[in-house]
Amino acid sequence: MVKPLDTRLNTLIQQRIDLKTKPLGALGKLEVLAAQLVQIFSQGQTQLDIEQLAITRPAMFVFAGDHGIASQGVSIAPSEVTGQMVANFVQGGAAINVFCRQLGWQLTVVDCGTLVPCEPAPNLRSQRLGDITHAFHKQPAMSEMQLKQGLEYGEQVVMSAIEAGSNVIAFGEMGIGNTSSAAAILAALSGASVELCVGRGTGIDDETLCKKRALIKQALEYHQDKLATPEQILQRLGGFEIVQMVGAMLAVARAQKVIIVDGFISTAAAMLASRIAPHSKQYMVFAHGSMEQGHKLMLEQLNAEPLLHLDMRLGEGTGAALALPLLQAALGFFCEMASFADAHVTQVVDA
Ligand SMILES: Cc1cc2ncn([C@H]3O[C@H](COP(=O)(O)O)[C@@H](O)[C@H]3O)c2cc1C
Ligand SMILES: O=C(O)c1cccnc1
Secondary structure: OOOOOOOOOHHHHHHHHHOEOOOOOOOHHHHHHHHHHHHHHOOOOOOOOHHHOOOOOOEEEEEEOOOHHHHHOOOOOOOHHHHHHHHHHHHOOOHHHHHHHHHOOEEEEEEOOOOOOOOOOOOEEEOOOOOOOOOOOOOOOOOHHHHHHHHHHHHHHHHHHHHOOOOEEEEEEEOOOHHHHHHHHHHHHHOOOHHHHOOOOOOOOHHHHHHHHHHHHHHHHHOHHHOOOHHHHHHHHOOHHHHHHHHHHHHHHHOOOEEEEOOHHHHHHHHHHHHHOHHHHHHEEEOEOOOOOOHHHHHHHHOOOOOEOOOOOOOOOHHHHHOHHHHHHHHHHHHHOOEHHHHOOOOOOOO
């Protein structure tokens, strides 16, 4: 069960923020972020303990999976690229590797089921549910068994990081065709039109976009009577990486640690997790607003405001990675900044 956050310390937390040497509210969204992080890190405590407020072993997971729908020509790239990019992640050459090295994330790549499996490596976990999902416009993407196993695998991989001391976990992904899956999930969860939900992913042209929308429309019609629960939506329209992300997000929320959500696909997983366990949203930080069409609608549905707007549309966890310095800044000002009394500054009162 995902517990709601205990609010006992909230007044104390807000007072501490308000008494820092700055005009009230002047650190904007960083204040909201600080309050959320301190609340999460103080669960189970009756007093604020500044000493133990720290981000420890921030862990980035890139979940990779191949999608049968890619064979219908909905991406600029063929499915083989998923496995090739996994090899690139393992070797340290992708955008996510650079950002993780620069910012201090520990990166684990999770092969959830790809056409080209990678050689074993220290930063690669093999949790394969198959080689590729079924094209979901004419059949369920995966079986009920794969759904169940995927949720468990996701839990297992993040729990090993949490047991090793990670208290901030970020969610990235790789999977050619997975914006189709994420868009279908959004349409099923929100009831919004396919035109609103489906965008260009890696950068497809107008003709391909028309085909992608038609396929997703077909899928929603085909599955229409069987999309009543988030589990059904996941099984029928999801992907091997998306199901493991959902299982992993739920596990992080149960463990009362911080979930950093990336872009379009990561947010689709976050929507499903918060439908399954509504309190899980309290543990989520939305890192950035993706340029992918439909991401804005996802964030609206979640009533979430992202920290960054960088016009990015890559995935891999790149937006989530870039949020770490903001988390550090938020926790840093909360812990280290002087209060008016500490610094003998005359307290300013709002007009
Ligand atoms: C070389 C390359 C690297 C990527 N890294 C992330 N994605 C991103 O693009 C894919 C989703 O877009 P679509 O649904 O259009 O296929 C995912 O793999 C996502 O992570 C990439 C895509 C490519 C081609
Ligand atoms: O926002 C994302 O995560 C995204 C957008 C386009 C393609 N791949 C991922």
